Amino acid sequence: xxxxxxxxxxxxxxxSITSALTVYDALKIMGEKNIGALLVxxxxxxxxxxxxxxxxxxxxxxxxxxxxxxxxxxxxEKVISVSPDDNIExxxxxxxxxxxxxxxxxxxxxxxGIISITDVVTAIIASQKETISLLHDYISQ
Numbered sequence: 001x002x003x004x005x006x007x008x009x010x011x012x013x014x015x016s017i018t019s020a021l022t023v024y025d026a027l028k029i030m031g032e033k034n035i036g037a038l039l040v041x042x043x044x045x046x047x048x049x050x051x052x053x054x055x056x057x058x059x060x061x062x063x064x065x066x067x068x069x070x071x072x073x074x075x076x077e078k079v080i081s082v083s084p085d086d087n088i089e090x091x092x093x094x095x096x097x098x099x100x101x102x103x104x105x106x107x108x109x110x111x112x113g114i115i116s117i118t119d120v121v122t123a124i125i126a127s128q129k130e131t132i133s134l135l136h137d138y139i140s141q
Contacts, residue, residue: 003091003105003115004084006123012105012113016041017050019072023059026050026071037102039111040075046104046111048075053101081106082115088127091120 016039017026026038030052037051050071058074059066081104082091091103095117105113 001088001123001127002084003082003086003088003113006088006115006119007084007105007113009123010115010119014039014041014104014111014114016111017071018042019047019070019075021071022067023050023055023069023071023074024066027055027066036116037114039104039114040071041111044110046079046081046106048072048077049079049102049104050075051102079104083107084112088120088123091115092124095120 015029015033015035017029019040019042030036030038037049039046040048040050048071054074054076055066058064059069064074080094080098080100082094084105084107094103095101101117103115104111105115
């Protein structure tokens with residue numbers, strides 16, 4: 001199974017913000033959309049990612065306020081991404097190794113989607129169920 005299969009199943013909606021937005025406004029969007037991260041995109045270029053983890057570690061623990069801090073001050077700039085052709089195992093390895101929960105999907109330097117750890121786990125479970133079903137059918141014959 002590939003990243004493109006996940007995007008086909010879940011859709012390729014990408015919620016993004018600009019780096020000049022306040023952290024508070026970014027958090028409001030995340031709450032409204034029920035998501036854990038926003039991509040920071042300007043002029044169709046991926047500049048970073050802002051996540052709940054960024055907020056917890058770079059605002060709350062540092063004594064800053066979300067109303068006075070801009071996303072560009074705390075976003076993660078070194079974004080790890082995958083392509084639509086990458087397999088799910090690679091995504092799982094990256095997420096596990098780098099301790100991240102979201103992977104932007106980039107093709108030819110353009111963001112085409114985003115996948116979360118939940119998306120990857122759900123896809124792996126579906127794939128395993130299919131394999132079990134096929135094996136069960138084979139054994140039953």
